[in-house]
Amino acid sequence: MARDYDSQLLESVAVRRRRMRDALLFGAQRARRSTDERLGKVFAGIAIAAVLCAGCVGWSFLQATLAQQKQQQQQQYGTPSAQPSSASSASTSR
Template sequence: MVAQDYDSQLLESVSVRRRRLRDAVVFGGARQRRGWDERLGKVFGGVVIGAVLCAGCVGWSFGSERVMKEKPGVSGGVTRSPASGVSETPSVGPSSR
């Protein structure tokens, strides 16, 4: 039992040491400062991506709403009303009243 505990402690200490050496090589002496800078950049990038997605959704909604409003007028005089289903309207000429 003691040997397994020692082995796990040894493996953990080796992994911690490797991570610290890797961070020292990659980031240099200002490890904490660069870490915060990178995190701040990722947060800012996430906010920008979220704003672009929101603007795209709003634009899509606006565009599809305009297309839906224009579509009944182009269909050749047939419009749909929620109460009666399909009704025909004359497309050319005066009304019969």
């Protein structure tokens, strides 16, 4: 019998503490604020997802741009090595 009373007492104290904490955090309009908080969390999640998507797109664009520049440099350095030989033959024919 004493254990039942003790467990009921502990449970009632826990419920009271939870209610006091909720009253302190949320005030009198608990239900309304919890909905506002949920909407805030949804908008924060959407904002984080948008930032991550923008980061992925930016990273992809950066990689594509760097690959394109590397390809252009390889083409530029590949053709000048062929041009000096033709330029040297042109200078010798003068």
